[in-house]
Amino acid sequence: MTGRQIRPRLAVWKFASCDGCQLSLLDCEDEILGLAEAVEIAYFPEATRAEISGHYDISLVEGSITTAHDAVRIHEVRRRSTKLIVIGACATSGGIQALRNFSDVTEYARIVYARPEYIETLSTSTPIADHVRVDFELRGCPINKRQLVEMLGAFIAGRRPATPAHSVCVECKLKGVACVMVAHGAPCLGPVTHAGCGALCPSYNRGCYGCFGPKETPNAPALSARLSELGMDQRGLARLYSTFNANADAFRQESEKYDQQDGQD
Template structure:
């Protein structure tokens, strides 16, 4: 780019122009944030990073993030954060396009990693829903299932939670910028309870709690206030759901209640889906799980 120097009104017109160096292209890696079927809570978690996000923005170019800015920079993108599950034929096409123009894809939140609360449709009649809810269901184009992003494309990393934990989110971004693997725990919420010195709510009060089979990351938020964990971070890496189901039954939960506790934010995760199916089968026969 060539700029002309500002001249004093009395200076001669033939004074030479001042040439500057060309503006270098933005060398920062480009970040894109995409939304599919979701509540936007995980994108809000990004915005809630506040000071941390400002520091990260110095090292990464936020090229596409409609929730934060109207500015759009064309791809390809070095890092894509994807929120939401796949629920329409258009979603399937779009997620493949995103994968094609993204160097690294990280799915964020329960919707993107396990189908989200909308995965409850996987056990229901979607046509019946449409006929009841919508005046003109013929205008809708939807799938019978809600599925995680990894069911359709290769995903480089999954970040759990409903919503994602902002500390873990910053860790993933920092790890990407430094070319290392994120340090995200895969052990259970029970470990977090022990680290915080929490009293075990199932043992102390008989409160049903999914902590033993749920991945850490929330800081044992619910048990810290005397509530049972309800599994918003999904199954941990070695979830023993059979033992968990037996304990829930011993704590007084019916088979129908056990089905419901597994079918929440991470209903579409294979471990929780299988456990809920087993409890549902037992409920229909009237026998134990």
């Protein structure tokens, strides 16, 4: 129970991503000063130009692997980190950009860029854990800042973070939010989605979009069967699972069942 002598060194790394999860860290406002005291922020280009090279006690990694260069760089990050923690849907499942895994990426490049020959990219977007050993995954698109602070507090204190892998339904019930699927017939991914957002969408009468990816032991086929009964067609089902965590196993397997090659409109 003695006070900490040396502050752990923290690094924040960016791979293919929108920066939103890193911004969640800056968004911590009240806690950010406490964090700056609790750890030495040694590498965080989004926040500071100062850079301390060497080894890091905790590395937060945002983003997915979409280039050959990044596929090498992530090994360097792993080598220089005692704990490597991945944050956000890109890093944990490949992110929205993993929609390329279901398509032809050269075709995408041809449509989007005036000079596609300048684009050098892999044909897939893959999660960090496909490349290196990961010590902890924090889900979400974006991550929840309360969970981020909780996880960092837990790692600093050497205890288990309280980021349960149960359904979003549990969060609805803890808040007293009535089931939007039962009461309104709203298509909701909550029963197969990892908790963490605090049931944000159902609290506003929207179905869950699955931003936190599949929960523990997800049963997407049973949910799809019910959504079909409620009137959702195959195309709708394919799209429902094909968002921020399209490449997560349980969601990918389910969307592929219903995907009728519906083009890129």
